[in-house]
Amino acid sequence: MNRQLSIIAFVAVLLTGCVTTTVNVVDRKPVDRPFSRVLCFYLPEGCDFSLFDSTLYNICLRNHALQDEGYAQRSGQESIIAKKMSTAGTSVLESSYVLDSTRSSYADFLHYIDSMKVDGLLIVGVRSFAHEDHTGLVPVGGGILAQHTYTTLNGAFMCDLFSTRSLVRPVFRAEIGEKGRRYSTKTGLTAKLLQQVVESLKNTAYIAH
DSSP, X not given: OHHHHHHHHHHHHHHTTOOEEEEEEEXXXXXXXXXXXXXXXXXXXXXXXXXXXXXXXXXXXXXXHHOSTTHHHHHHHHHHHHHHHOOSSOEEEEXXXXXXXXXXXXXXXXXXHHHTTOOEEEEEEEEEEEEEEEEEEEEEETTEEEEEEEEEEEEEEXXXXXXXXBOSSOSEEEEEEEEEEOOSSOOOOOHHHHHHHHHHHHHTTSBOO
């Protein structure tokens, strides 16, 4: 039992501080002022939103938003996004509480964002998850070291921000990711990564300080 506790404790120390987050902005366009009301989507499967139209909306946003499977994770992630990104000057709405089967067509969607004065649309989609095995030496007692293998999870996501004045192309695109997480499940975005995204959006004047 003591040996197992030593291994667990040592691996925890190894993994502490090993998590790295990245925000790689690949495209950005100027806007007149920060967005005041943003509607956010979290997609467990990635879609290419370099060009937005009704077909992409129906295939990706609408289908994902109306699926019962995975609703808890989607709504949970959108809640975290909204909480982290909302500021005194920018409010963030969660699409999980907006779209339903009676109000889901592309025309309904456009009417909703117009009636609610939504001026920004944020879409975060999963690109990939990958488990990575690591091997290190851990103390097993008596000054003896033994090899121990542990697994971390790397997640890659795409972050697109659109102005609702023109939904054709995003005004901000970023590849975001996190490596070295101590999880064995696909838990989605973490607060640390989101905070880095928020700072990037503030620094480029897309959301208010």
